[in-house]
Amino acid sequence: MIEVVGLTKVFGVGSPSPTTVLDDVDFTVDAGEIFAVVGPSGAGKSTLARCLNLLERPTSGKVVVNGEDLTALGTSGLRDARRRIGTVFQSASLLSRRTAAQNVALPLEYLGATQRSTASRVGELLDLVGLADKADLYPHQLSGGQRQRVGIARALALKPSVLLSDEATSGLDPAATDTFLRLLTDVRDELDLAVVFITHEMDTIVRVADTVGRLDHGRIVEHGRLEQLVLEPDSVLGRALRPRGPSAEPGSAETPVSVVYNSSTVPADWLTRLGTRLDLPISVLGANVQTIDGTVFGDLTVSVPAGHASAFIGAAGELGLAARLLTDPTPQSDPATVAPSDSAKGPGVAA
Numbered sequence: 517m518i519e520v521v522g523l524t525k526v527f528g529v530g531s532p533s534p535t536t537v538l539d540d541v542d543f544t545v546d547a548g549e550i551f552a553v554v555g556p557s558g559a560g561k562s563t564l565a566r567c568l569n570l571l572e573r574p575t576s577g578k579v580v581v582n583g584e585d586l587t588a589l590g591t592s593g594l595r596d597a598r599r600r601i602g603t604v605f606q607s608a609s610l611l612s613r614r615t616a617a618q619n620v621a622l623p624l625e626y627l628g629a630t631q632r633s634t635a636s637r638v639g640e641l642l643d644l645v646g647l648a649d650k651a652d653l654y655p656h657q658l659s660g661g662q663r664q665r666v667g668i669a670r671a672l673a674l675k676p677s678v679l680l681s682d683e684a685t686s687g688l689d690p691a692a693t694d695t696f697l698r699l700l701t702d703v704r705d706e707l708d709l710a711v712v713f714i715t716h717e718m719d720t721i722v723r724v725a726d727t728v729g730r731l732d733h734g735r736i737v738e739h740g741r742l743e744q745l746v747l748e749p750d751s752v753l754g755r756a757l758r759p760r761g762p763s764a765e766p767g768s769a770e771t772p773v774s775v776v777y778n779s780s781t782v783p784a785d786w787l788t789r790l791g792t793r794l795d796l797p798i799s800v801l802g803a804n805v806q807t808i809d810g811t812v813f814g815d816l817t818v819s820v821p822a823g824h825a826s827a828f829i830g831a832a833g834e835l836g837l838a839a840r841l842l843t844d845p846t847p848q849s850d851p852a853t854v855a856p857s858d859s860a861k862g863p864g865v866a867a
């Protein structure tokens with residue numbers, strides 16, 4: 517378990533123009549949980565990663581792992597404490613003159629482990645990430661995805677309780693990303709790890725995250741469980757988690773209404789029921805249905821005859837659907853790409 521309490525990083529403390537890059541960040545990730553952090557460029561994601569694994573000293577606040585405040589430790593204690601957090605970086609950062617096995621062995625060698633115990637642990641780890649047959653290959657002989665899997669093996673070498681993945685799927689092709697995400701959830705389950713998954717790729721979040729935080733201007737401005745956020749019509753994160761192509765235009769005597777629902781809590785024939793109950797022709801203008809952790813979530817735009825939208829919204833609410841007028845059909849903003857100044861305007865209207 518990792519608890520981050522009031523984490524603040526100010527660069528240039530004491531200078532005429534100090535920059536606050538992390539501002540009172542709080543979150544907790546339990547063992548067995550994947551917490552995704554998403555945010556636009558410059559939001560402070562890399563700084564957060566470096567403060568979490570203590571490559572960078574926070575200005576104030578705490579990073580507590582399994583009850584121990586790592587930020588309170590001196591230099592030698594800190595070296596030891598870093599073992600509790602394994603990091604997988606973007607593009608793996610493997611040493612090019614070392615084989616896959618030698619790269620995985622590196623943290624064990626620093627620790628002074630015997631050759632025999634190192635060889636045995638490296639064998640286990642390469643097995644875990646499905647690369648036992650690539651042990652003697654050099655990084656340039658591995659694919660990008662394989663290099664990231666070596667990165668995971670190396671991050672796990674010292675049996676950390678927290679795994680930090682810092683933009684680790686950036687630049688991977690879809691198949692390698694799939695393999696990486698499956699491996700991440702497998703090791704999370706097998707080793708009961710608390711995982712902090714920093715990314716700007718919303719589709720990876722939908723596939724692995726239990727909880728999600730949106731970082732903006734160094735602050736966590738939205739935070740929640742994935743399956744709750746995806747149903748939030750007004751949430752920037754919620755909208756970005758429900759990707760959808762453009763909807764058809766409603767007719768001139770029709771009003772577009774957005775409907776978001778969780779299929780486990782609404783009747784499967786909700787659209788037919790609403791049409792019958794209100795005695796109205798209702799048509800679908802656009803839709804996205806996706807499965808998150810086994811539950812189907814829907815996000816539709818429907819057209820309702822003008823003058824009947826309120827009745828539709830009320831009746832939909834009674835069936836457990838979140839419906840609202842679609843007054844601003846602008847494209848969804850993506851919290852991973854939206855400029856800080858735009859996102860500061862707050863959420864727009866759900867698509």
Ligand SMILES: Nc1ncnc2c1ncn2[C@@H]1O[C@H](COP(=O)(O)OP(=O)(O)OP(=O)(O)O)[C@@H](O)[C@H]1O
Nearest residue numbers: 527528535537555556557558559560561562563564
């Ligand atoms: N050493 C430093 N000194 C001063 N400012 C810094 C320093 N490191 C980062 N910053 C500033 O902190 C802000 C956040 O940077 P950071 O790299 O953490 O953002 P990020 O969300 O990871 O961005 P990206 O997605 O583009 O990598 C930026 O405005 C950056 O200029």
